[in-house]
Amino acid sequence: MNKSTWVYGGVMGVLLIVLQSLNYRTLIKDISLEVYGGIIAILFLAVGIWLGSVLIKRVNEGTLFSFVKSKEVGLSNREAEVLQLMTEGLSNQEIADRLFVSMNTIKTHTSNIYVKLHVKRRTQAVQKASELQLIHTLSKN
């Protein structure tokens, strides 16, 4: 909501500048109408491409964990929590420390997660979580 305002303002600013430059066009007679139209086209095409890419990028942003979607897959709250930390690259021991439980507990959770996600390995679980859009840790920067 915040950035959109800036984008909108920027686009409007560029639009104003271009429209303003139309006044100066009468001074420059040697520029044909076709060239003039082409310049505007290219200019706004560039702005549009940039805008489009920015908008799409913002969709992919964020590190939200969709517990709702996790439920749909069949994961319990705790399992979703563990999966979240797993995708952040933490080891079982680190996850255990983070959640104040033993590593054995985490192992149990991870095993159950693998079964529910139909995967064999940790990296595949991370992969699956991304595919199912359970997490959105990409394009953070």
Next chain:
Amino acid sequence: MNKSTWVYGGVMGVLLIVLQSLNYRTLIKDISLEVYGGIIAILFLAVGIWLGSVLIKRVNEGTLFSFVKSKEVGLSNREAEVLQLMTEGLSNQEIADRLFVSMNTIKTHTSNIYVKLHVKRRTQAVQKASELQLIHTLSKN
């Protein structure tokens, strides 16, 4: 290379149509130059936004591995290849079989990858690869 041609052709087609329409402009005298410029601007802004989103989507599509970006991080060709398969959830043995080398070789590669990516574990490497947009395995669907 293939789709880019189509995109290029499409853009050029639209450009031609717009430029062609300039001939008809002389017939419509009541449209001011400002309005004319605005129409072109909006039109190409729309095309640009669409183009931008499509281009970004295509970047995120598939399982392309950006060897160019990998080089920037300092990864060798082989290391990039291994990282690619790693992110697909393959084990070291599976990667070894896929590349027709021994598992020891893969272990060497993975260790070097971890050093270059400044990570400790496999999942973190996958994470890092996503963050750095070395791979684009998301939004497959």
Next chain:
DNA sequence: AGTATCCTCATACTTTTGGGTGAATTGATA
């Protein structure tokens, strides 16, 4: 010719992960 980088492989050892089984506790639910 010498240097550097990459790719390859081995050996040995440690750590992490995964699989299987069993079990105690809690809270909600039929």
Next chain:
DNA sequence: TATCAATTCACCCAAAAGTATGAGGATACT
């Protein structure tokens, strides 16, 4: 109350991953 799902934990064993070190061959660049 009986049952079920979720959470917790333990023990054991096997597989996979990771670390350290050394080393040979290929290619490319100085």
